[in-house]
Amino acid sequence: xxxxxxxxxxxxxxxxxxxxxxxxxxxxxxxxxxxxxxxxxxxxxxxxxxxxxxxxxxxxxxxxxxxxxxxxxxxxxxxxxxxxxxxxxxxxxxxxxxxxxxxxxxxxxxxxxxxxxxxxxxxxxxxxxxxxxxxxxxxxxxxxxxxxxxxxxxxxxxxxxxxxxxxxxxxxxxxxxxxxxxxxxxxxxxxxxxxxxxxxxxxxxxxxxxxxxxxxxxxxxxxxxxxxxxxxxxxxxxxxxxxxxxxxxxxxxxxxxxxxxxxxxxxxxxxxxxxxxxxxx
Amino acid sequence: xxxxxxxxxxxxxxxxxxxxxxxxxxxxxxxxxxxxxxxxxxxxxxxxxxxxxxxxxxxxxxxxxxxxxxxxxxxxxxxxxxxxxxxxxxxxxxxxxxxxxxxxxxxxxxxxxxxxxxxxxxxxxxxxxxxxxxxxxxxxxxxxxxxxxxxxxxxxxxxxxxxxxxxxxxxxxxxxxxxxxxxxxxxxxxxxxxxxxxxxxxxxxxxxxxxxxxxxxxxxxxxxxxxxxxxxxxxxxxxxxxxxxxxxxxxxxxxxxxxxxxxxxxxxxxxxxxxxxxxxxxxxxxxxxxxxxxxxxxxxxxxxxxxxxxxxxxxxxxxxxxxxxxxxxxxxxxxxxxxxxxxxxxxxxxxxxxxxxxxxxxxxxxxxxxxxxxxxxxxxxxxxxxxxxx
Numbered sequence: 001x002x003x004x005x006x007x008x009x010x011x012x013x014x015x016x017x018x019x020x021x022x023x024x025x026x027x028x029x030x031x032x033x034x035x036x037x038x039x040x041x042x043x044x045x046x047x048x049x050x051x052x053x054x055x056x057x058x059x060x061x062x063x064x065x066x067x068x069x070x071x072x073x074x075x076x077x078x079x080x081x082x083x084x085x086x087x088x089x090x091x092x093x094x095x096x097x098x099x100x101x102x103x104x105x106x107x108x109x110x111x112x113x114x115x116x117x118x119x120x121x122x123x124x125x126x127x128x129x130x131x132x133x134x135x136x137x138x139x140x141x142x143x144x145x146x147x148x149x150x151x152x153x154x155x156x157x158x159x160x161x162x163x164x165x166x167x168x169x170x171x172x173x174x175x176x177x178x179x180x181x182x183x184x185x186x187x188x189x190x191x192x193x194x195x196x197x198x199x200x201x202x203x204x205x206x207x208x209x210x211x212x213x214x215x216x217x218x219x220x221x222x223x224x225x226x227x228x229x230x231x232x233x234x235x236x237x238x239x240x241x242x243x244x245x246x247x248x249x250x251x252x253x254x255x256x257x258x259x260x261x262x263x264x265x266x267x268x269x270x271x272x273x274x275x276x277x278x279x280x281x
Numbered sequence: 282x283x284x285x286x287x288x289x290x291x292x293x294x295x296x297x298x299x300x301x302x303x304x305x306x307x308x309x310x311x312x313x314x315x316x317x318x319x320x321x322x323x324x325x326x327x328x329x330x331x332x333x334x335x336x337x338x339x340x341x342x343x344x345x346x347x348x349x350x351x352x353x354x355x356x357x358x359x360x361x362x363x364x365x366x367x368x369x370x371x372x373x374x375x376x377x378x379x380x381x382x383x384x385x386x387x388x389x390x391x392x393x394x395x396x397x398x399x400x401x402x403x404x405x406x407x408x409x410x411x412x413x414x415x416x417x418x419x420x421x422x423x424x425x426x427x428x429x430x431x432x433x434x435x436x437x438x439x440x441x442x443x444x445x446x447x448x449x450x451x452x453x454x455x456x457x458x459x460x461x462x463x464x465x466x467x468x469x470x471x472x473x474x475x476x477x478x479x480x481x482x483x484x485x486x487x488x489x490x491x492x493x494x495x496x497x498x499x500x501x502x503x504x505x506x507x508x509x510x511x512x513x514x515x516x517x518x519x520x521x522x523x524x525x526x527x528x529x530x531x532x533x534x535x536x537x538x539x540x541x542x543x544x545x546x547x548x549x550x551x552x553x554x555x556x557x558x559x560x561x562x563x564x565x566x567x568x569x570x571x572x573x574x575x576x577x578x579x580x581x582x583x584x585x586x587x588x589x590x591x592x593x594x595x596x597x598x599x600x601x602x603x604x605x606x607x608x609x610x611x612x613x614x615x616x617x618x619x620x621x622x623x624x625x626x627x628x629x630x631x632x633x634x635x636x637x638x639x640x641x642x643x644x645x646x647x648x649x650x651x652x653x654x655x656x657x658x659x660x661x662x663x664x665x666x667x668x669x670x671x
Binding site: 014015018019021022023025026028030031033076079080083167170171173174175176177 | 296298300301304307308311313314319320323324327328330331332333336498499500502
């Protein structure tokens with residue numbers, strides 16, 4: 001299997017590439033953390049695309065149980081069917097619903113399994129998956145069969161740090177923290193998304209964007225995905241670089257700021273600072 | 282192979298185990314990286330470190346191991362004295378400066394430092410790159426090296442480009458830093474953890490049986506809604522005076538807690554708790570609330586969190602009439618005791634730097650009054666406090 005080097009629409013830093021390749025080579029799950037909007041989930045999608053294998057996404061919610069990733073026994077429909085006298089009822093296997101891990105284990109090609117936002121789940125969730133991730137096998141009690149992975153899937157786990165993960169779980173994973181990209185990296189990312197964007201507009205937009213990120217006291221700093229949305233809007237509205245330049249000089253609120261600042265307190269703060277700045281001059 | 286490196290990483294208190302060392306060796310064996318120290322840095326960090334809070338410690342360990350003892354000969358003459366001094370003063374708070382004065386002034390201190398450096402150089406043959414991290418130096422206590430300022434890095438003969446681990450980008454992610462803009466969210470999460478004690482949605486068995494029976498034996502499933510957060514919080518904020526220095530961090534904590542609890546009541550006090558508290562700081566004179574009334578209103582299962590620096594004259598706590606604002610019939614500690622007797626769980630979060638606590642008599646008294654459950658207002662401290670509240 002060839003090494004991952006990012007794709008035509010995903011820029012992976014050297015460190016990230018190494019982390020991914022180490023995880024692939026050593027068959028360990030890779031835990032990805034980072035500010036929201038730095039492309040954690042996208043990594044799994046692009047990894048699957050670049051390797052040409054299936055992506056099995058498992059999005060975690062606060063009510064998700066580890067067992068649901070393995071299989072679920074649908075006792076209620078079996079009970080219902082038994083009351084209706086359905087023939088299906090005699091085979092319990094008809095009521096076992098395969099989970100995402102089961103799919104990943106039995107897939108023909110080595111798939112990419114994305115366990116998205118693992119921190120949203122219950123505290124016990126990661127602990128319940130320890131053995132399954134380690135040995136890559138589990139037992140189905142209802143049918144007395146043992147599911148063993150044909151090959152160990154590439155597992156990407158993302159976390160937004162809302163809960164601390166248990167140590168025992170962390171020991172089994174590799175870890176990478178996606179740092180917020182610097183200006184040159186940012187340029188590369190934007191180039192990938194908007195190949196025809198005018199250089200001048202981009203320079204102005206990036207300068208504005210990083211100014212905004214440096215502003216103290218923002219509740220939610222805009223991140224890469226917000227920048228890309230904003231650029232999309234700028235292009236769609238055909239805003240000229242001169243307007244942006246002027247905005248930056250006068251420190252007034254940038255056009256279409258709704259894409260960047262998602263919190264009315266932040267917008268308010270910005271307006272206040274802009275007002276103070278004008279007052280000084 | 283790599284055992285020394287592994288030990289060094291562990292020396293810097295990065296939690297990692299043998300399992301990770303074996304993984305790292307296996308990664309090298311498989312040729313994930315080859316002959317590049319930068320790549321080795323990335324891969325070893327990926328494998329050994331599991332939390333970005335430890336990145337900074339890892340960076341330091343890495344720098345220590347690889348540039349280490351041999352590469353840097355510290356020559357005292359290379360460090361201009363006033364450069365040091367300037368750096369010093371930038372780092373010191375007003376209290377610290379006062380304390381240094383008590384120890385014979387900055388010049389005296391610098392002299393001692395110079396001596397210490399010379400000694401260190403002899404003993405280590407080539408000197409230690411990280412002055413002041415040894416733990417024996419008295420200078421650490423004065424906050425001189427709170428972020429590991431490297432004396433002499435700029436003047437080093439080694440004019441090599443700064444390496445990634447030398448940049449120490451992850452310094453701010455260390456769990457011991459005070460709550461900042463970014464960290465506000467992390468604080469929230471810790472609180473959420475202790476807020477969600479109820480279980481998720483359940484099958485309402487009794488109702489299901491009853492409904493099924495009514496339904497002539499055909500199944501009729503009834504579900505119960507998720508149980509809600511039952512934790513109730515009572516907060517007391519110290520306001521005004523010395524707390525002005527900590528206003529930002531308190532605001533952040535306040536907004537974090539505000540969004541998190543359905544049952545949240547908060548009151549203000551000044552310096553120490555006396556017979557009155559108030560809810561609106563602008564009308565603190567006119568709309569006082571009797572503390573006894575508070576005690577009678579809220580049941581003992583309310584979790585009480587004090588936020589204050591507890592920095593005042595000791596008499597403000599221990600003597601009747603000690604209050605700086607009014608005449609109090611009974612001393613502050615009497616009221617504190619009444620409160621801690623009434624409520625099961627009481628903690629105190631102190632925004633004051635923990636290293637300075639021992640120097641304030643009032644902090645020690647207050648700490649005793651809350652049964653030693655005083656924690657610094659940092660992420661780590663908040664975590665400990667929350668544990669004590671459950």
